[in-house]
Amino acid sequence: MGVRSMGYAGEILHVDLSALKAEKxxxxxxxxxxxxxxxxxxxxxxxxxxxTIKDGRDEKNVVVVATSPLCGTATPSxxxxxxxxxxxxxxxxISWFTRSNIGGRFSSMMKYSGFDALVxxxxxxxxxxxxxxxxxxxxxxxxxxxxxxxxxxxxxxxTQLDDKNNGWGWQPLPGKKESVAYSTQKPAVMAxxxxxxxxxxxxxxxxxxxxxxxxxxxxxxxxxxxxxxxxFFGTGYIELADPMAHVEARFRLKERYxxxxxxxxxxxxxxxxxxxxxxxAGSVSKNSRLQACVGCxxxxxxxxxxGYGNETKCQATAWxxxxxxxxxxxxxxxxxxxxxxxxxxxxxxxxxxxxFSSSVRWLEGLYHRGLxxxxxxxxxxxxxxxxxxxxxGFAFLDALAYKKDIGELFADGFVQGAIKAGLEExxxxxxxxxxxxxxxxxxYDSRAEVEWGYASILxxxxxxxHDFNAIFWAATLATLNGVPYRIDAKEVAQIVxxxxxxxxxxxxxxxxxxxxxxxxxxxxxxxxxxxxxRFWKNSALYCDLRWADLFDTNAKDNVGATADSEVGEQVFWxxxxxxGIEFTQGLEKGHRIYLLQNAIWALQGRHRDMVHFADxxxxxxxxxxxxxxxxxxCRDENGIWSYSDIRHRKIDKEKFEDFKTRFYKxxxxxxxxxxxxxxxxxxxxxxxxxxxLQEYDKLAG
Amino acid sequence: xxxxxxxxxxxxxxxxxxxxxxxxxxxxxxPKLIQKRSVKTLDDLELLLRPASNAIASVDLxxxxxxxxxxxxxxxxxxxxxxxxxxINGYKQQCQKAHEVLLLRIGAxxxxxxxxxx
Ligand code: SF4
Numbered sequence: 001m002g003v004r005s006m007g008y009a010g011e012i013l014h015v016d017l018s019a020l021k022a023e024k025x026x027x028x029x030x031x032x033x034x035x036x037x038x039x040x041x042x043x044x045x046x047x048x049x050x051x052t053i054k055d056g057r058d059e060k061n062v063v064v065v066a067t068s069p070l071c072g073t074a075t076p077s078x079x080x081x082x083x084x085x086x087x088x089x090x091x092x093x094i095s096w097f098t099r100s101n102i103g104g105r106f107s108s109m110m111k112y113s114g115f116d117a118l119v120x121x122x123x124x125x126x127x128x129x130x131x132x133x134x135x136x137x138x139x140x141x142x143x144x145x146x147x148x149x150x151x152x153x154x155x156x157x158x159t160q161l162d163d164k165n166n167g168w169g170w171q172p173l174p175g176k177k178e179s180v181a182y183s184t185q186k187p188a189v190m191a192x193x194x195x196x197x198x199x200x201x202x203x204x205x206x207x208x209x210x211x212x213x214x215x216x217x218x219x220x221x222x223x224x225x226x227x228x229x230x231x232f233f234g235t236g237y238i239e240l241a242d243p244m245a246h247v248e249a250r251f252r253l254k255e256r257y258x259x260x261x262x263x264x265x266x267x268x269x270x271x272x273x274x275x276x277x278x279x280x281a282g283s284v285s286k287n288s289r290l291q292a293c294v295g296c297x298x299x300x301x302x303x304x305x306x307g308y309g310n311e312t313k314c315q316a317t318a319w320x321x322x323x324x325x326x327x328x329x330x331x332x333x334x335x336x337x338x339x340x341x342x343x344x345x346x347x348x349x350x351x352x353x354x355x356f357s358s359s360v361r362w363l364e365g366l367y368h369r370g371l372x373x374x375x376x377x378x379x380x381x382x383x384x385x386x387x388x389x390x391x392x393g394f395a396f397l398d399a400l401a402y403k404k405d406i407g408e409l410f411a412d413g414f415v416q417g418a419i420k421a422g423l424e425e426x427x428x429x430x431x432x433x434x435x436x437x438x439x440x441x442x443x444y445d446s447r448a449e450v451e452w453g454y455a456s457i458l459x460x461x462x463x464x465x466h467d468f469n470a471i472f473w474a475a476t477l478a479t480l481n482g483v484p485y486r487i488d489a490k491e492v493a494q495i496v497x498x499x500x501x502x503x504x505x506x507x508x509x510x511x512x513x514x515x516x517x518x519x520x521x522x523x524x525x526x527x528x529x530x531x532x533x534r535f536w537k538n539s540a541l542y543c544d545l546r547w548a549d550l551f552d553t554n555a556k557d558n559v560g561a562t563a564d565s566e567v568g569e570q571v572f573w574x575x576x577x578x579x580g581i582e583f584t585q586g587l588e589k590g591h592r593i594y595l596l597q598n599a600i601w602a603l604q605g606r607h608r609d610m611v612h613f614a615d616x617x618x619x620x621x622x623x624x625x626x627x628x629x630x631x632x633x634c635r636d637e638n639g640i641w642s643y644s645d646i647r648h649r650k651i652d653k654e655k656f657e658d659f660k661t662r663f664y665k666x667x668x669x670x671x672x673x674x675x676x677x678x679x680x681x682x683x684x685x686x687x688x689x690x691x692x693l694q695e696y697d698k699l700a701g
Numbered sequence: 702x703x704x705x706x707x708x709x710x711x712x713x714x715x716x717x718x719x720x721x722x723x724x725x726x727x728x729x730x731x732p733k734l735i736q737k738r739s740v741k742t743l744d745d746l747e748l749l750l751r752p753a754s755n756a757i758a759s760v761d762l763x764x765x766x767x768x769x770x771x772x773x774x775x776x777x778x779x780x781x782x783x784x785x786x787x788x789i790n791g792y793k794q795q796c797q798k799a800h801e802v803l804l805l806r807i808g809a810x811x812x813x814x815x816x817x818x819x
Contacts, residue, residue: 266731274732314734322728322738330748361739368720443735466733473733480729480757482791626725626737628761628792 005031006241007069007576009111012043013137015130017225018059018122022137027116034586035068035116036083037099037538038593043119044085044097045596045689051097051603052696056089056217057199057224059123065190065230066117068541071107072238072294073246075572076253077272077546079295082107082213083538088461089217090201090355090413092438093610096460097600099538100216102190103293106207106232107541109188113234124226129157133187133233134173142228149348150193150206157189157231171233187233193350195401196223201413202355202400206347210301210311211293214352215439215461241578249575250297253567257554258297261290269474269486270552271466271545272561276300278545279317279343281309282336293543300545309340315443316343319357320393323364327388342393349401354462356400358440359414360387362432363406371423372406378421380406413438430616437461444469446613447622448630448646450517454526455533457611458663459594460601465533467548468496468525471510475631475643486553489633490641495551499562502584503528512646513634518655523663528587534597535590536569591667592684598669599676599689602698608660608674618653670700677701703777703806711814714775715807717741722772726760735759743773743807750800758796762787765799778806 005028012025033039045051048062056063063086070078080103088098110118114135127142145153163172163182171183188207195203196219203219204212213219222228240246257272259265264275276290278300285304291311292299301311309317320342321335328334346353366372367384374381382405386392399407410417415427415438426432433441436456442464446453449472455463466473471492478485487495493507500509509521516522536542547569549560561567563583570583598606612618627647634644661671668680677700681690693699706714724740726749736756740746746765749758766787770779786798 268732276732278733280730280734280736318730318734318736322736325738325748326741326745329744330751358737361737364739365720365723443737473731477729477731477757480759480792482793626727627759 005069006239006578007073009067009114009116009236009238011115011135012117012119013115013132014047014119014121015137016122017120017124017128017227020124020128020139033593034535034539034589035071036066036081036541037085037534038589039068039117039539040064040066040083040085040099041097041593041596041600043117045600047119047121051600051692052605053087054094054604056087056095056221058087059224061087061221063120063218063221063225064117065110065120067107067111068539069238069576070295070540070542070572072111073240073576074250074295075246075576076250076295076297077293077543078541078572080105080108080293081541081543082110083541084205084213084216084218086218086221087604089199089220090439091461092413092415092434094605095217096437096604096606097597098216098460100205100213100218101538101541101544102205102207102211102213103543104188104207104211105294106188106190106211108294109232109234111234111238112236113232114236115232118230120225120227123224127226127228129227129229129231131161131231133171134235142226145228146197147194150191150350151209151348153191153193153229154189154206154208157191157229158187161187161231161233173235183233183235185233185235187231189229189231191229191350192219192222192227193348193401195349195351196220197228198401198403198411199223200400200403200407200411201416202352204346204350204352206350208311210313210316210343210347212316212347212350212352214354215464219350238576240576242575246572246575249567249571253561254297256567257549257552257561259554261298267474267478267481267483267486268553269470269558270549270554270560271470271547272297272549273552273554274470274546277302277313279313280321280336280339281317282321282339283332284309284336284340296543296546298546304340308344310344312340312343312347315357316346316353319353319360320388323360323388324393325388327386338390338393341390342397345394345397349397351397351401354442355440356410356414358433359410360396362414362426365431366423377423378406378409382406414440428615430614430620433616435614435617444472445622445630445647446617447650448512448632450512450522450651451526451529453613453617453651454659455529457613458526458660459530460597463529463533465529465537465544467529467532467550470550472630472632476627476629479629479631479643485643487551487558488641489643491558492551493633493641495559499548499550499560500525500528503587507641508635510633511635512632513636513644514649516635518652518659520662523659523666526663527666530594531587531590533590534593535586539589539593540569540573540586542569592686595668595676595680595684596686596689598674599681599686599693599698602673602675602693603696606674608664608672611660611674612653613651617651618656619650621650622647673700675700703781703809706775706810706813708813708815711810714773714778715743715810715814715816718772724760724765724768724772726758726765728756729759730756743769743775743803743810747800747803747807750796750803752797752800757793762792762795762799775806778803781806
């Protein structure tokens with residue numbers, strides 16, 4: 001074991017599934033990459049011998065499940081997240097090296113068992129699951145688990161690990177003297193369900209009742225590797241550099257920002273102070289309590305007295321409520337019940353609701369256009385006239401997870417399926433609204449909320465990061481409900497600009513009016529957004545539902561916690577690691593991680609000419625009426641700020657290309673190709689990539 | 702007071718519309734959940750606009766009136782909502798008024814069409 005840096009468990013576990021062998025590597029030489037995304041990217045670089053692969057299910061793919069120093073500590077809304085990286089599955093035209101994230105207690109248990117990350121390479125010759133207990137690794141035959149749903153799999157494993165088999169969860173601790181070494185803590189298991197086994201693009205990894213690593217297609221990658229589950233269990237601890245500073249900062253942050261769960265303020269502006277939960281349960285339950293990942297100051301999920309829907313949240317609970325509302329004619333009890341039961345079932349079969357929820361509407365449209373049905377252009381035995389019913393919901397999910405019926409056609413992704421079925425036009429014209437890399441729109445149109453779209457296309461997937469999007473929610477909900485704007489447009493732009501220093505000059509970066517969305521100011525905002533995400537959110541593992549907290553009306557001055565000298569991200573980082581870094585040094589680390597990822601994408605075949613949205617983003621103005629306003633701070637021709645409706649526009653391709661050129665240049669990437677240059681590689685300490693890039697002729701300059 | 706529709710008109714207005722005539726809308730649930738909806742019938746619209754403590758309809762109201770007029774074909778209903786709802790202040794209040802008008806109209810349409818509500 002190497003030197004144990006503060007906040008780290010000290011070792012990385014590498015499992016070679018082909019040989020069913022495990023090795024331990026000291027974390028120390030990787031500490032410069034922080035954790036999560038950065039750590040995982042560097043480990044991928046070192047362990048993946050062929051980075052030209054274009055499908056994550058390739059045996060040569062390497063998947064890394066990585067924690068951060070903050071995991072397993074009480075860092076607010078950061079202690080319980082976990083990052084997964086590797087070549088994914090389901091993107092179009094190439095499945096990029098990508099990322100995903102999962103909450104709960106998995107990352108904490110991994111660290112308590114002695115590891116900062118798990119590197120998975122090769123492919124098992126038969127189904128296996130991996131047990132890790134306090135540093136000891138065992139490969140188990142998973143033949144009897146194969147075919148089981150994700151929750152049942154977890155339960156079976158927990159029962160198997162329960163040595164006394166009395167339901168109290170006595171976990172034996174190998175390496176200790178028998179008879180004294182037991183713990184009643186519960187191992188943390190991450191498993192795939194049938195969707196992962198069948199290697200479908202929209203499969204999700206599942207941990208506990210409702211934590212999923214959904215985007216990225218890593219459950220399909222697990223399935224391809226014959227890896228059914230991984231279990232971590234440990235009784236270790238994480239050493240903090242300055243525990244007192246950590247505790248004090250947490251109390252200070254809670255005092256300043258945490259919402260009151262008894263009196264949720266639904267029109268609060270901000271992230272940390274935002275009310276919870278974030279789900280749809282209709283009128284199902286009167287008694288419920290919040291549930292949270294390790295360390296969170298405010299859980300976003302719920303446990304209900306009805307016994308179902310536990311820990312489900314967000315889109316998983318919303319996707320079927322709309323068709324159900326139509327089918328059951330507004331029967332609120334039934335709709336709520338079904339919303340939760342469908343969310344539960346998605347978690348059980350291990351499927352990513354974001355990947356298909358917007359496609360449900362498209363499929364319904366195909367049915368009504370006469371293109372989908374028995375003997376139609378797309379044949380299906382599913383009765384789409386019953387969409388919204390309980391029976392249809394389960395049958396539809398089964399088709400997707402078990403690759404049956406239309407599930408077979410869409411197994412590689414909805415865009416891929418549409419093309420196979422001769423419906424490419426629907427992808428181009430946005431009827432199938434998958435704007436970036438063949439992936440579903442998150443709900444925020446890239447033509448309006450440009451930072452979301454730009455960041456998604458200039459990275460590897462739907463960015464799914466609500467840092468600025470919190471403005472849309474606050475301003476749009478206020479407008480809809482006729483409640484006052486708690487912060488005016490000029491003030492919010494100024495608060496955000498202050499947080500984004502030194503990237504931006506001033507508040508103009510927040511001006512999303514038509515004339516400003518290709519400006520250098522917005523380009524700098526985008527750079528901050530990507531760097532922030534790559535380090536603070538994806539590597540340090542601050543939760544997207546609470547951070548970045550740029551503005552926050554729970555604070556007297558409306559200023560959020562991000563980068564704050566007393567409660568900002570770096571304060572907790574430093575209290576744990578003792579590194580003593582500035583907030584902006586984290587952004588620099590994020591930049592470096594992003595550059596390394598660009599090297600991987602180039603090896604996979606990316607060129608700037610491929611970096612473009614689906615055609616409709618350039619060709620069609622937003623015409624859908626589902627949002628009466630998309631409110632955002634804008635300046636008028638006199639420079640006056642207000643919240644304005646930013647629908648009714650399209651992206652100008654030429655201007656976006658010019659924007660890309662300036663972005664690449666600012667990042668240190670080659671303007672012609674988007675590739676890493678030798679100069680940048682040397683400048684950012686990425687000299688280790690030069691030889692491999694040169695070998696494949698992918699190094700610019 | 703809207704003109705009473707004939708039985709045939711009422712059935713026509715209550716029908717399920719073809720795909721290309723659907724109205725895109727959503728329910729917005731604070732703090733941050735969107736439930737996107739395809740409005741295919743007047744009944745769907747009523748459900749969408751129905752006041753709720755934890756959600757608000759998200760629909761472009763002037764376009765919704767155009768939709769009622771052009772796609773559903775109920776010119777009188779569209780005119781009534783424009784007159785009674787769109788002239789008052791505040792989106793939420795407009796939604797509530799539109800819902801009231803719509804609810805009454807659906808009742809009248811169902812009566813005229815001889816349709817019993819389930
Ligand atoms: S906000 Fe939700 S997802 Fe984020 S850390 Fe807290 S409980 Fe977990």
